[in-house]
Amino acid sequence: MRKIVIAGNWKMFKTQAESLEFLQGFMPTLEQTPEALEVVLCAPFTALSLISKNLHGSRVQLGAQNVHWEDQGAYTGEIAAPMLTEIGVRYVIVGHSERRQFFGETDETVNKRLKAAQDHGLTPILCVGETKQQRDAGETEALIAMQLEKDLVGVDQQNLVIAYEPVWAIGTGDTCEASEANRVIGLIRSQLSYPDVPIQYGGSVKPSNIDEIMAQSEIDGALVGGASLEPGSFARIVNYQ
Numbered sequence: 001m002r003k004i005v006i007a008g009n010w011k012m013f014k015t016q017a018e019s020l021e022f023l024q025g026f027m028p029t030l031e032q033t034p035e036a037l038e039v040v041l042c043a044p045f046t047a048l049s050l051i052s053k054n055l056h057g058s059r060v061q062l063g064a065q066n067v068h069w070e071d072q073g074a075y076t077g078e079i080a081a082p083m084l085t086e087i088g089v090r091y092v093i094v095g096h097s098e099r100r101q102f103f104g105e106t107d108e109t110v111n112k113r114l115k116a117a118q119d120h121g122l123t124p125i126l127c128v129g130e131t132k133q134q135r136d137a138g139e140t141e142a143l144i145a146m147q148l149e150k151d152l153v154g155v156d157q158q159n160l161v162i163a164y165e166p167v168w169a170i171g172t173g174d175t176c177e178a179s180e181a182n183r184v185i186g187l188i189r190s191q192l193s194y195p196d197v198p199i200q201y202g203g204s205v206k207p208s209n210i211d212e213i214m215a216q217s218e219i220d221g222a223l224v225g226g227a228s229l230e231p232g233s234f235a236r237i238v239n240y241q
């Protein structure tokens with residue numbers, strides 16, 4: 001059976017104080033959440049250590065939003081895997097479209113980051129997805145196939161989560177139709193050597209559409225941006241029907 005993983009990607013939001021305030025509202029809502037569901041919070045680097053201390057003993061897993069491929073070195077502004085594992089981080093987002101678009105992330109660096117994360121026992125959440133322009137040009141399938149081919153060279157698919165995030169659906173309120181997300185995720189799965197990789201959908205996931213998304217046969221969870229910032233809204237998402 002494939003694992004279900006719902007992760008909040010807080011992006012560049014929340015100070016330490018705001019993170020604690022979130023936890024106070026969110027943690028009590030998890031009592032009804034099925035044990036089989038993995039709930040992950042991918043917080044900014046500065047909040048990880050404090051959140052880790054406050055998650056102690058809870059079922060929520062901690063995630064980071066990026067990781068460098070070297071264990072240490074002269075890489076100003078980067079964070080290495082041992083710095084994350086030391087404070088209890090278990091997951092890390094790699095290759096988010098915002099990293100690819102605004103910070104020059106390439107399939108080559110994404111691949112290196114994936115392998116470094118796994119070498120240190122972190123589970124990477126690899127993000128793939130097409131832009132509006134690519135979708136309109138009918139290039140969705142080819143683009144995603146190419147991203148997977150390049151990003152996954154030498155990557156252990158048994159310790160991996162993939163997030164299908166159509167770039168045009170991120171932060172726009174313009175969700176991809178659940179059936180279309182299901183179709184693309186099925187195509188992604190057909191390209192994997194290990195078919196039980198959990199594959200999430202990401203892009204304007206909200207309390208109002210999570211039930212339909214999770215009802216799809218190929219979709220194993222969600223990577224949630226804006227709607228993960230407020231405890232009540234993220235609680236409704238992880239307690240999907």
Ligand SMILES: O=C(CO)COP(=O)(O)O
Pocket residue numbers: 009096165169170171172173202203204205223224225226227
């Ligand atoms: O980029 C995302 C998650 O990684 C999606 O963001 P939104 O849920 O805000 O559209």
